[in-house]
Amino acid sequence: MRRFENKVALVTGGAFGMGAATAKLFALEGAKVVIADLLEDEASKRINEITELGGEAIYIELDVTNEDNWESIIEKIDGAYGRLDVLVNNAGISGSGYQDQGDVKAWEDLMRINATGPFLGTKHCAPLIIKSGGGAIVNISSISGVVGQGYIHPGYNASKGAVRTMTKQSAVRFAKDGIRVNSVHPGIMPAMRTSGVTADPIHRQKILDAYVPMKRAGEAEEVGKAVLFLASEDASYITGVELPVDGGYLAI
Ligand SMILES: NC(=O)c1ccc[n+]([C@@H]2O[C@H](COP(=O)([O-])OP(=O)(O)OC[C@H]3O[C@@H](n4cnc5c(N)ncnc54)[C@H](O)[C@@H]3O)[C@@H](O)[C@H]2O)c1
Incomplete structure (x- = not known):
């Protein structure tokens, strides 16, 4: 039995990068996947890939900062599927x-x-997840939500730190409603579309040598697998935790 059969999973930023890898893994495990992003062309490619693999996915345009967009996406998901089981708050810069x-x-x-x-995302998705009988929210934070890096803008650390502690608030708040809420903390991964210095191969090698015990970058699917674990019944008694996927970066 696939882990997300008859479930609906919404992945923000699901058109590209780690969100795309995560969306594909959900689809392979039987979920109906909603790719919520601003990149329609990229999302179409992901949907074709998923469909070719026998999975099911749709694209709904969403700017995660726009509350009207959130209201509208929830209406569309409720209309199309009548339920929502998993939210992955992954979109970011x-x-x-x-x-x-x-x-x-x-x-x-x-x-x-x-x-x-x-x-x-949490505000607007939680009511539909509760109506569906409970589920899971997985927030993508970062190693930068736990420790500092002097070469990036402090707003990144602050925003990812906010996600880390908001996750714990949500876990406590929604436990009675049957929603588990956890955060995943990727380390050195394939560069983001918006990356500057962290996309530079020389910089990346220096960081890998100095800070990553496993001496390699992570792969998008390695983060996706951690997300699926936390969203699945395999993690049925796990809520409010932070799971680094970082090759040991935070262990030093
Ligand atoms: N790549 C890394 O090194 C790394 C490390 C740690 C954490 N993270 C976090 O992982 C998550 C995914 O990163 P990634 O590497 O896949 O990045 P990416 O740039 O490859 O993909 C980000 C996706 O989010 C979407 N997005 C951006 N702003 C949006 C908005 N306002 N509304 C809707 N969608 C929006 C983009 O269109 C894109 O599809 C991010 O939250 C990022 O901060 C990344």
Whole structure:
């Protein structure tokens, strides 16, 4: 029996990167996947890939910072499937593309997309998950939500730290409703679309050598598998935890 048969999973930022890998894994495990993103063309490619593998996925445009968009996506999901079992708050932007660490607009953008986005997702998805009999929320934080890196904008660390502790608030708050809420903390992964210095191969090698005991970057699917575990019944008594997927970065 596949782990998400007859379940509906919403993955924000599911058109590209780790969200796309996660969406595909959910589909392979039987879920109906909602890819919620701004990148329609990329989402179409992901849907074709999933369909070719025998899975089911749809694209719904969503800007995670826009509350009207959240209201509308929930209406559409309720209309199409009548339920929602899993929310993955994955969409985000990098903090490594800014020259000025005092850039206020960068701070606001990072907080809005990386922290307010998951807050709004949780706010609007929880009622439908509860109506469906409970489920799981997995928030994608980062190693940067636990420790600092001097080479990225502080708004990235702050936004990912907010996601880390908001996860614990949500876990406590929604336990009685049957929603488990956990966070995943990827380490050095394939660069984000918005990455600056962290996309530079020389910089990446230096970081791997100095900070990652396993001496390699992670793969998108390795994060996706951790997300699926936390969203699945295999994690039925796990809520409020933070799971690093970082090759040992946070263990040093
Ligand atoms: N790649 C890394 O090194 C790394 C490490 C730790 C944590 N993370 C976190 O993992 C998550 C996924 O990162 P990734 O590497 O796949 O990045 P990515 O840039 O490859 O993909 C991010 C996705 O989010 C979408 N997105 C961005 N802003 C959005 C918005 N306002 N509304 C809707 N969708 C939006 C993008 O269109 C894209 O599809 C992010 O939250 C990121 O902060 C990434």
